Amino acid sequence: MKPFIYTRPADGAEALSLAARSNQTRFLGGGTNLVDLMRQNVETPAEVLDVTRLRADIEQSASGGLIVGAAVRNTTLAVHPYVRQRFPVLSRALLSGASAQIRNMATVGGNIMQRTRCAYFYDVAGARCNKRNPGGGCDAIGGFTRYHAILGASEHCVATHPSDMCVALAALDATVHIVGPDGERRVPITEFHVLPGDHPEVETVLRPAELITAVEISPSAMAARSEYRKVRDRSSYAFALVSVAGAIEIAQGRIADVRIALGGVAAKPWRAARAEALLRGKEVSQKQFLDAAESELAAARPLEGNRFKIELAKRTIAAVLSDLAGGAA
Amino acid sequence: MAIGINGTDYAAPVDPRVSLLDFLREQAGLTGTKLGCNQGACGACTVLIDDERVLSCLTLAVQADGRKVRTIEGLSDAHGNLHPLQVAFIKHDGFQCGYCTPGQICSAVAMAEEVRRGDPSHVTANLAAGPQGPTRSEIAERMSGNLCRCGAHNGIISAIEELLEGGRA
């Protein structure tokens, strides 16, 4: 690890002013991603700002939603009674991630900011990577791509975003609260992460010295009927090959509204907007679910090592929706 | 500020790079906590910080400043008697080489508290209600962050089951 200065800002204002001094600073949450990246020399900040003692509260908003401080630990959010009752997809997603120890350490802000686990991204000495070294090349393409993207990738980068929580937040239309040198702003989680395009080194819309302060989840009756299914190579403590966050509202045997977000398929949580649009108003049936999934995955561009994800995603989408529909499909 | 380890205060290291794990093993002389991967992928380095189980390899020692750390060495009582879970591990052969063992035990001690609190897990059927009694499957899921290569899994779960049934931890 490169030597660095460790600072614990007393409050958000101090965090911002310290971050604004240089672009070699990083905010440190639980460290479950950043410390690992630093030890592997992927990240080499000169200064690390520990923000774990900043906003760590969960408030219920007046409208019945939640405002979750960025320093709230994953476990705290996952076991919160309100989350379990009203936004089960979020609790399920969090509980399926990593391990209990990591969930106890990791913050909500850190979970959003975590970086890909692509093995080539991590192999600083031995692999080319356009994130680490823009223009340097991508060794994942043509290599082991089991965990890589089938949607939204580019010829420069095929990495995926590994978070489970973000997939659930995407399905819930959550909003990220940000504060920075230019003041406060809010960005929908679905727009927070960006696809690689020609600049895979740019992963989020966060500007220099900006800090995530909270995540807001709007109230939603539909969210109470939601689920997260994570498909992986072993039964626990593994990243998703494909995951699905789903929510559904059924009225008179028809789909009044639906939310579908996919994990493990792209550099950001993938809102299956096309599938959602196709499903609204349709009768509840396995065929509808599969057709909608098919349509969403039509844009998939698989690699040799992850071709299976297309079929897997379709089936998992259909299974989640079917389950949510009470097995009525 | 100081790092409290098993009731004794230690000054945080000057070099912020030092992980809590390395601090324990190399500077505090407490080698009971094990280095398995140094990457957060095996759980061998599990310790308790303010009674929560965490990975000491991904915790910078400076982050533990002002907090209370308990390691495997701190689990015995004041007279050096084994913690009931340690006794159960011996009885059920919950270890072979012994390297993952301190991590398993520290993890399980905190896990028992999580279950007692009613925190759900990935396998909990009724999320809102919480776990219905710690089944082997609940225990196994909650312990999945602690790898064992020797294959002592069955013994570990049995030892933890005994602890949870005994209601002591």
Next chain:
Amino acid sequence: MSKLQNALVSGVRAVLSQVPAGWLPGGTPDPLIDKRVSLGTQQTRVDGPLKVRGAARFAAEIPMSGLHYAAFVHSTIARGQIAEIDTAVAESAPGVCLVMTYRNAPKLAVVPPIGLSNLKAAGNNILPVMQDAQVRWNGQVVAVVVAQTQDQADHAATLVKVRYDPDPARTDFEAGKAHAHTPDSILIEKNRLLKGNASKALAEAEAACRVDAVYRTPWHNHNFIEPSAATIVWEGERLIIHDATQMLSATAASLAKVFGIKEQQVHVKSPYVGGGFGGKALWDHQILAAAAAKLAARPVRIVLSRAGVTRLIGGRTQTEQRVALAADAKGKLKALLHHGYSVKPKHSVCDEQYGLTGRSLYACDSLDIVQHHVDLDVVANTFMRGPGEAPGTFAIECAVDELAHQLAIDPIELRRRNAPECDPATGAPHSQSAMMLAYDQGAERFGWKRRSPVPRSRRKGEWLVGMGCATGTFPYVRMPGMSVRITLDARGFAHVASAAHEMGMGTATVQRQHAADRLGLPLDKVSVEIGDSSLPFGSFAGGSSQTASLGAAISAASSSLVGELLRIAGNDTPLAGIRASEVEYFAEGLRSRADPRRHETFASILKRARRDDVSATGASGAPLEMLKFAMHSTSAIFCELRVSEVTGEVRVDRLVGAFDCGRILNPQTATSQFKGGMIMGLGMALTEETLLDERNGRIMSTSLAEYHVPVHLDVPELEVLWTDIPDPRAPLGARGIGEIGITGVAAAVANAVFNATGKRIRQLPLTLDKILAP
């Protein structure tokens, strides 16, 4: 090995077949087969309290004053030269006292290779270590940094700048097959085995009676939880290494050769090893760290990162095995063909002997077996739990299951019809074999009757349920030379000492039970000391041989001890005038066989002799019983699992193992050994795969997050049972059990997947993409 070797071994076998069994070691069954007090009882581990407290010290935990820390720089090309290596920045980094490269490394001899002809050789990767600018595999160490703290060393390592002149590298297995080498021997057996005319039998068999398929297994890594590590200090020309090793004595002797010093000048201590599985032996890291310690004149600790372990410690090679079976309509085997390819670079010492698996399993009129080695520019492959039998049983036992299905014969019944009466390859008599009893007992416990032979006939919601079985097997091995010293002290307590090893099998616990029964002592008057090369010679803990080897050594030492005791007993002993052969151990002393009233305790003998202690040493002799008899353990593995029709995920609900391994010495440690192997077998079946990028020979699965070993939730409650039938030719009637647990499991799982889904998958791991594939 060589044609000469083949000839020699055949010659010995031929001679032995003429020698009466009773003349051989193990000729008279060990009395402790039946006469057991502590043996066979459940004893908790003697090191249990230490291990649960975290107080057992492993190799990287030995405090040492002035300790420095090492970090490695690994090559990023597979083949070529170091054109330029710039260490100036690294050398001036904070805390750094040395950067060692081929330019300033001390002269080091090449490590002697592990081999059956030299039990003092521990080398796995037979190449000069840092003696030239050559790069021979992707991951080879090109620089060693030594600094005051690990963080300083790790950081300085990133400051070393290397430029390479790469050469074309052979990293493609498929391409490498075309140039494969066919060795004369595999271990001590002839590689090419032809019995009868297998090709003819295969050609003549009807389609339904024939199976001919290719089975593939990937590279695997041991991934013990304790990373390879050592704490090293030189005291003048004496080298002291606190190591994590399965080969204490051989490591000491080999390091002596490498550094050009005497064996007695090297002291290897390794009381606790955090998992070995074949991968904790002598590799480049100990040699490099010792060289750096010498050059820096400071004690050095090396702890390999996970990536470092992956790049330096070989793993199990991949295999591609063709198995062809021909049978008559009743399932009687007419031919077994087993041809295969695996990787063995020229600098490797491991044959991965899967070609030996089929030689003992089933009676068969004809055999056609051969292995080919592919030489690639990769890290040397090495021994990993069940070398040979682990991948070999996958291929053969899947093929047998395919045959059973085609013939509509129950898989267990098919094996029963082909259970061998003697060794199918050599005709040698079995020492003891009860494979079908294991099957029957296992089937009963498992509930095999509930299985439907029709695939896809059982469902639970979205899950297809299936059951499968397979045979596991592992040869009995006893190593010559394993030595033990037994010392009786004035209180009559026995101390057993040997440079034997503890990686989790409970060596001291079990041998304490053995020594207690051998010497007629209660358990609490026996102690066992192992883990130190200054103790009597220890053959390696591998090949499941340690228990039998120690067993023979303790037996030999206790026989010698009788002589010593009688010698010092004097004329006033009740045992005066009695010969050693007419005396036996009893009630904490010796007594006459003919007249049991003539007895004296050890304490009494020593007291009269005015001695503080008396010792005797004994060694495991030449294991001739292995050459005269076919000595194998077998097992029957049963698996019940579910496969999701939605995702293809596989979840194992039950795994039962019934073992025919001779006598069980300690049910608790034995159960753990069996289960440990079986769980590793689950990993092999479902999730484990080393990702070797053939474009540049670089391993990309360098962490435990990428290489998936089973987690708690993956592991059901395993059931283990055993026949407990003694092997009359093995010490204590016991054959080794450390490795057999992994064998047969992958096939049992694959066969269960077939039973569940109707899909035959012949490539490990059985991941969901293979199940979903059309």
